[in-house]
Amino acid sequence: MENGNQTELYLSEQVVVLCTCALSFLGSSLIILTYIIWSDLRTTPRKLLVYLSVSDWLSAVSYAFGVWRVFRTDSPDCVAQGAISTFSNTSSFFWTVAIAVYLYVFIVRSSQRVADSLVLPFHLVSWGVPLIITVTAVILNKIGYDASEVSVGWCWVRIHAPDRVLWMLLTGKIWEFLAYLTLPVIYILIKRHIHKAHMALSEYRPILANRRPSYSFSSMADMKLTLIPIIFIALRIWSTVRFILLLADSPVRQNPVLVTLHGIGNTSQGAANCIMFVLFTQPIRNRLCTALCCCGSKCREEVQSSHNATQRLLPGQGSQTQRDEDSTSLVRTDR
Template sequence: MDLLWRAAILNLVSSGLSVIGGILIFIEYSINFQHNRLATMFVFMTIGDVMYAAGYIVGNMRYHDLYVHVETNAYVIGTDCKCNTVSDDASSGLLCKGQSFVTTYASLVSFAWTCNLLITLYLYYRGHDRPSRLREWIMHIVGWILPDLCVVVIIAVSVGALGEDKGDYGVPWCWVRNVTSKGEKILWTLLAGKFWEILTYIITFVIFVLCMKHTSCNRIKADKEHVDDQSLRIQRFPYACIILLSVRCFGTVRFFLYVFDAQVSDTSHEWLLNLQSIGDGSLAFVNFVFYLFTNPPVVREYWGRIRCCKRERSGSLINPNIIEDNSK
């Protein structure tokens, strides 16, 4: 099996699980109205992750249609060409650019709301638990509009920087295409996500350390009657942001290997590609698993509902009137 096609399959599975996990998070959020602002930001971050996964699904299906399907048909016909490449028009077409734009924008939305969540979390720990209306508007601008304007994604599309990557460190889906020089590609890769991703790593680490310091010193400034409830609700969110670092780090490692022309074995390269394919597509699914494991009351509530439904169904199969008639 081709290396990129194996990576596409892994990414397709993890992306599908992310879409399902994200939908379940949205359902739980919509039927449960007892949420604070951090939980709302967590949902906003998940929206970016679900868009990201959906774009990956489209990109992997496109890769199958353009390469695997074409190559298989070529062998059936009996031609000598493996047909593992297509024309530049197909590799940089509207679908490829559209998928690149969606995944780029979605990843930046996820990074932006991760930073918003972290900053708000730290302000919670400092006692500023009620953000002003202006700060909320700023967070929405940073979370939804800034990824388009500041990172110049639309300009990247217009100059042809987004498309398919056919390089040694390429991936099955479309993102930043091969351009005239390596330096230009590195620049567009940084602007289209890697710089903001690394910046998010740094912010995550710094705020995580500060929050853990406040937790250990027991300096959460809140009313005494709400301290326990607030502690339970906000102490889990620093770990949610660590998820971003743990599942996205493999793509960052491959990026630095490309930047510094590092030589790695084929086995290491394959493992990194597979781990990147799994990690990049699994963000929303990992968020869902994290949400369940850090919300025991929610798990107990839904488990209780499932058991009640089973009891009601089993009880409805036994009609007490029939039993009474038979006894007579």
């Protein structure tokens, strides 16, 4: 590959990526704020989602600074921005997989005690490993100007480093590849377990019209379990494609459309999480709607309708429905 090469970043690409950075900043902030404001939402899964959102928040801020500046040299602020984005982005991969592992143990293995005992190791790995990698890379002068060859204006691994491919793998790509492999497998196993459990229960439950709310919650949880790995891969794949094209020294990696998709994908995780685990989670959406008074009477009608649907459940169905909804919004945690 040519070390002197550089991917040109157009103003339109900067504007689009800065907008997605802003959306992820707001989305991650909203997830964190809802956790702080409503104490009954402070479950372990949602707490893990908050840790993930902290990583996504840092990523959004650091990427926005890099896209706004469009670095040209290995300046101190370039190295600082590259170090922060490297740490937060790598940490985001670890927390994403950690949440999936927690859900697997909690749902499939049916052991909340074991799942909760994993939280400390999650912290050690998800913060510790990225920190060690990033500090080592900075000390060895591996973080800096990368000519936007595998970025969109921000700094990452120095393009002139002779072992740049190794450090690109260590500071992100190898963890990204592992997430591609592990997330679909884990969520498929969770979905299969839930489907088997529902099939077993259906043999003993009469078919009742007023089971509809419970079915709705289960369907939402099932949909989120499907979408989580799909959305993660759909957002991150463009970065992977450009990395592979860099290894092949293909000029296609500089294509404006591919560069724009890369920028959108890398900076949209916080926004995607907010949409799935806040806006598409009915209890939280209702609370936000009520608190902000954004929908007036329509908002109150939606809250009342949800309340009435819960009240219409037969005895014994309420707790099951609540567990289904907890799974749905946990899957809000999950990612």
